[in-house]
Amino acid sequence: MNREYLYEKSCYVFRDGQPERLTIRSYTETDVEALIEIQRECFPPPYPPELWWNREQLLRHTELFPEGALCAEVNGRLVGSLTTLITAFDPQHPRHSWAEMTDNGYIGTHNPDGDTLYVVDISVSPSARGLGLGKQLLQSAYELVVALGLKRLLGGGRMPGYGAVRHEVTPERYADDVLQGRRRDPVIGFLLRCGRTPLAVVPDYLEDEESANHALLMEWRNPLLFLQRR
Incomplete structure (x- = not known):
């Protein structure tokens, strides 16, 4: 590459x-249009188009927390992204909405003095799925948690299988069924395979018909934190 980035591997x-x-x-300003196109590919209707990234949001990410604004290129082609912020999280009060936590995606809530790296969004172009890019992006976020000495990575995982059975089971029962192997959910299953563990079901997390607006809050705890405090 011909230029230096805050994060690159x-x-x-x-x-x-x-x-x-x-x-x-x-990612930088020159990547904005490609990142917006990836959002269109990743989240087709019924996902609300107004929740796709816009130019102003992406530029705010690069200004407020460039270390946590990452993209993935395969053979030089942009095919994925991961956006994060830092927050102070109280596990005893886990309930929040995506909009509240992320300042509606503008990450004005980013708190450099916080203890938790929060996943605002992860997107991988359908043309590049099956390559393990989502897992590689999350691995980069885990590395950032360790490098910054944070307690955890946290994020709300969609439950796209829940909407179809919402009248049959509670969201908590649905999540437990997935954890016990009685049901399969593509997003929760993916996050489990990436090392995330569940904390709580959060209602009214995001306007998401497939998930009946619910999410499963899941974390990855920094296994080296005790070494950094010695």
Whole structure:
């Protein structure tokens, strides 16, 4: 690369057995249009279009917390992103909405003195799914948690299978069914495979018909925090 980023690493992913070079780096103003297009691809209707990133939001991410604004390139093509902020989180009071936590996606709530890295959004283009990019992006976020000495990574996981059965089971029972292997949910299952553990079901988290507006709050705790405090 011809320029320096606040965060940058390279590795390989495999498509049909063939290695392809993956770069995860900070995103910048020049990436804005490509990032918006990825949002359109990732979240088609009935997902509300007004919740896609806009230019002003993306520029705010790069201004307020550029270390936590990451994108993924495969063979030089932008195919994914991960946006985070830092917050002070009280596990005894987990209830919140995505809009409250993220300042409606503008991350004006970013608190450099907080203890928790919060996932605002993770998106991977459908054309690049199956390469493990979501897991690689979250791994980069875990590395950021360790580097900054934070307690945890936190985020609300969609429950896209819940809307179809909302009249049959409570959201808590649905989440427990997934954890016990009685049901499958693509998002919760993915986050579990990435090392996240559940904290609480949060109602009215985000306007999301498939999840009946619910999310499962899930964390990854910093396993090296005790070493940093010695």
